[in-house]
Amino acid sequence: MKLLVINHNFHYEMEKLVRIFFPNEKIEVVRDENTEDFQLLTSVGENITVAARFNGFSKTLTAPLCGDNEMQMGRMVYSLMGEYTGFYPKWGVLTGVRPSKLLINTEKEMGRENTERYFKNELLVSHEKYALARSVADCEEHIISLSKPDSFSLYVSIPFCPTRCSYCSFVSHSVETEKAKNLVPRYVELLLKELEITGKIAKNLGLRLESVYVGGGTPTTLNGEQLKALTGTINRCFDLSSCREFTVEAGRPDTVTEEKLLVLKNNAVNRISINPQTFSDSVLKEIGRHHSAEDTINAFKLARNSGFDNINMDLIAGLPTDTAESFCRSADIALSLDPENITVHTLAVKRASSIGLASPSIAAENAKIASQMLDYTYEKFKNNYHPYYMYRQSKSAGSLENVGWSREGFECVYNIFMMEECHTILSCGGGAVTKLKAPSGDEIERIFNFKYPFEYISGFEELIDRKKRITQFYNTYS
Ligand code: SF4
Incomplete structure (x- = not known):
């Protein structure tokens, strides 16, 4: 599939996110902003824009620029891919290999309650996956x-x-x-x-x-x-x-x-x-x-x-x-x-x-x-x-x-x-x-x-x- 990237450098993160939905698909990053040949457009301009064009599915989302454009774009990609495939991964937009390690490190910076909020509201991690990462992190710390x-x-x-x-x-x-x-x-x-x-x-x-x-x-x-x-x-x-x-x-x-x-x-x-x-x-x-x-x-x-x-x-x-x-x-x-x-x-x-x-x-x-x-x-x-x-x-x-x-x-x-x-x-x-x-x-x-x-x-x-x-x-x- 072709991932069109316009005016941002989050292509690697977006590619990883798309791969959750299409694990074995070859993803080609294109940067020609005039092309119409793409399945997923991701752009940062006056707004953040994400547009999907899959067989019979076409939808565009826009959102205002914010403090974390990458995260915002990730949530928009997640939303569109979820709507297209009918599958909403419970790890949300989190693509890392070791969620418990991220949890431990985030907690050191922002405390327990804010970490939970960050995982659930920003990363869209489900309640059960957060609880899983929490339990693993507690056990790992002891070992x-x-x-x-x-x-x-x-x-x-x-x-x-x-x-x-x-x-x-x-x-x-x-x-x-x-x-x-x-x-x-x-x-x-x-x-x-x-x-x-x-x-x-x-x-x-x-x-x-x-x-x-x-x-x-x-x-x-x-x-x-x-x-x-x-x-x-x-x-x-x-x-x-x-x-x-x-x-x-x-x-x-x-x-x-x-x-x-x-x-x-x-x-x-x-x-x-x-x-x-x-x-x-x-x-x-x-x-x-x-x-x-x-x-x-x-x-x-x-x-x-x-x-x-x-x-x-x-x-x-x-x-x-x-x-x-x-x-x-x-x-x-x-x-x-x-x-x-x-x-x-x-x-x-x-x-x-x-x-x-x-x-x-x-x-x-x-x-x-x-x-x-x-x-x-x-x-x-x-x-x-x-x-x-x-x-x-x-x-x-x-x-x-x-x-x-x-x-x-x-x-x-x-x-x-x-x-x-x-x-x-x-x-x-x-x-x-x-x-x-x-x-x-x-x-x-x-x-x-x-x-x-x-x-x-x-x-x-x-x-x-x-x-x-x-x-x-x-x-x-x-
Ligand atoms: S290493 Fe594991 S998966 Fe591979 S052949 Fe042996 S038993 Fe099977």
Whole structure:
């Protein structure tokens, strides 16, 4: 679609706002004020003008200039796009990734009551989304306060999965293919070396480990022996005495066995994720999963019987062919299993996935359905859980949020530490990014590992060399 921009420099913000309604549409910014070839005109002159010209829909709004022309224009775009699509996003004109962070910062400037007014009246955030941001902000503030200047967390990447889901945009290789499968032993061997070297660096710098997160991919794609070597190495090379949480994602139930669960349990892992995404067998098939909903339930029960008392389950709103009704059923089943965390994601279709991008009208319809799905989880989950973690992705349906729900005292601290950039995250494995945070100050520096497993293996020496930067950074900023 063509976005005509006349006499203002808010085109980037307006583009982001339009994208909420049309997440996958290519938006072209044009500045020729004489053209009639546009779908949305935004102009600042004697007045603020916004005009929409979509198939059969034509409307113009004008408003006087004011102290915040950008915000005023945003509200006018929101109003016209809402009228055209019939969809009024509950986050209003707020396009940011972390609403709770904005809330915390705004509150520091203008106090609690004015912040609420600002969110609701200026940003047009609905009452329920404001309450959500408020609840997350309160919880985050507590967890952030646990992080000290010498704190760090460890992230370990296992970029392998049993099969590739159709919506996946991560670098994860399906071990169904011989080529990927053959990379695993060498990958694990080098990963153990990297962990050992990273452990020494952390020890020499006197850093204090707060949390460990082994993600991917699906780490439990590794066999029992490999998992034992991995978790054993973490135990041997890092001081876990201060570690609050050790998570391993056991996302896919088709990778969960009693043997692997015991390995994890015996190596200090105290939080795992078993991710149904959906409890509908037909939707599972549609997204390329080779397991049933019952397999997920059985894997969950096996984990409970193996002594795991902190389990997360991920659900995804907006999966292809899923309906509001079947999503609600999935939410009910997740609830009946009584996990400590339920994380509800809104599907974000990225170009790296094999799902086709939806047309604007379908995207708006998908956004409405995803919104109903999330509404249902708020109603159902709020009695037993509280939202503690939230972020938005630009390509998600309706720019809706991903929310981590938790029972009291089971919040995943790694999620908050990482998202809020509280302290350094030392990362190991293919595609992992070490994020260094100065102990006193806001300086951040990233060190990138090679993305794909074959590059990780072939470029290992160089990657280890890059790790020298960790010590240099701490010497500079301590
Ligand atoms: S389990 Fe996750 S990482 Fe693996 S293929 Fe599916 S979406 Fe991608």
